[in-house]
Amino acid sequence: MLEGRAASRGLAVLDLIIRFVAVVATxxxxxxxxxxxxxLPFFTQFLRFKAQYDDLPTLTFFVVVNSIVAAxxxxxxxxxxxxIIRSRAKYSRLVLVFFDAAMLALVTSAASAAAAIVYLAHxxxxxxxxxxxxxxxxxxxxxxxxSLIGSFVAMxxxxxxxxxxxxxxxxx
Amino acid sequence: MLEGRAASRGLAVLDLIIRFVAVVATxxxxxxxxxxxxxLPFFTQFLRFKAQYDDLPTLTFFVVVNSIVAAxxxxxxxxxxxxIIRSRAKYSRLVLVFFDAAMLALVTSAASAAAAIVYLAHxxxxxxxxxxxxxxxxxxxxxxxxSLIGSFVAMxxxxxxxxxxxxxxxxx
Numbered sequence: 423m424l425e426g427r428a429a430s431r432g433l434a435v436l437d438l439i440i441r442f443v444a445v446v447a448t449x450x451x452x453x454x455x456x457x458x459x460x461x462l463p464f465f466t467q468f469l470r471f472k473a474q475y476d477d478l479p480t481l482t483f484f485v486v487v488n489s490i491v492a493a494x495x496x497x498x499x500x501x502x503x504x505x506i507i508r509s510r511a512k513y514s515r516l517v518l519v520f521f522d523a524a525m526l527a528l529v530t531s532a533a534s535a536a537a538a539i540v541y542l543a544h545x546x547x548x549x550x551x552x553x554x555x556x557x558x559x560x561x562x563x564x565x566x567x568x569s570l571i572g573s574f575v576a577m578x579x580x581x582x583x584x585x586x587x588x589x590x591x592x593x594x
Numbered sequence: 595m596l597e598g599r600a601a602s603r604g605l606a607v608l609d610l611i612i613r614f615v616a617v618v619a620t621x622x623x624x625x626x627x628x629x630x631x632x633x634l635p636f637f638t639q640f641l642r643f644k645a646q647y648d649d650l651p652t653l654t655f656f657v658v659v660n661s662i663v664a665a666x667x668x669x670x671x672x673x674x675x676x677x678i679i680r681s682r683a684k685y686s687r688l689v690l691v692f693f694d695a696a697m698l699a700l701v702t703s704a705a706s707a708a709a710a711i712v713y714l715a716h717x718x719x720x721x722x723x724x725x726x727x728x729x730x731x732x733x734x735x736x737x738x739x740x741s742l743i744g745s746f747v748a749m750x751x752x753x754x755x756x757x758x759x760x761x762x763x764x765x766x
Contacts, residue, residue: 477721519760531706538707549649
């Protein structure tokens with residue numbers, strides 16, 4: 423019994439560590455995307471060629487969602503600490519499972535929508551006459567592409583968190 | 595104790611029903627999207643103006659993912675039936691939680707990526723010089739927009755399924 427309790431505590435500690443990593447991943451994604459802009463080194467009298475993340479509404483959505491998920495994860499840390507101490511907690515774990523699943527859906531939707539737009543920026547689409555803007559805005563594109571990584575990492579971590587909570591419930 | 599058992603059985607039956615509904619939703623989405631095409635009523639000697647879902651790779655991804663998730667849900671139905679009979683099952687529920695969470699991420703990513711592209715087709719983007727193709731292909735756009743519904747319904751249902759499995763584990 424004592425052994426089982428130590429294992430439950432181990433799961434809870436792992437849960438806490440993963441939450442910290444996921445906070446860093448989502449905050450990193452939000453900041454990397456939110457500070458992206460590129461001004462091309464040539465301009466005419468009337469036009470400056472400038473690309474910024476909020477030219478594309480999907481990328482604005484990406485920044486907002488990553489901030490929301492990061493805020494949720496920070497708020498969930500105290501609950502996670504409670505689970506280390508009280509390993510038999512039941513309802514608080516169920517609440518975490520629900521919100522973790524909702525946040526998983528949210529961060530996945532932001533990451534995938536942004537990925538679809540980034541793919542389009544790289545490849546364009548000949549049938550729809552959408553041009554690959556990355557040919558001009560190469561630094562901009564590199565930056566928005568790498569911003570996605572943190573979000574996809576957070577997605578994988580949230581799946582692990584859900585399974586950990588379920589395992590915690592199963593072990594009680 | 596007998597009362598608690600009846601409640602557990604109720605949760606398991608609800609789980610089964612929701613899986614059936616989610617199968618219908620994802621299959622419906624895949625079929626609605628996969629059969630979308632529109633040919634405009636005018637053409638030149640060299641060009642026929644035709645739009646098909648697989649002109650946009652993201653929409654092909656949408657059809658494939660919805661089919662995969664539907665197949666998974668069908669395969670999970672026997673396990674769900676086992677849980678009605680054996681309400682104290684533990685490891686099989688953990689397996690379901692893991693795969694439900696993975697499928698939630700998958701279907702959300704397909705639905706959101708497709709939604710981002712559909713939004714672009716409707717609104718276009720002036721900064722990137724991407725035109726709103728829906729002005730020409732109105733029936734095509736209406737169809738791809740409504741195909742998304744089933745996928746988003748499946749997303750919500752998968753969140754419910756994860757919470758139900760967790761509740762089942764908590765009640766044991």
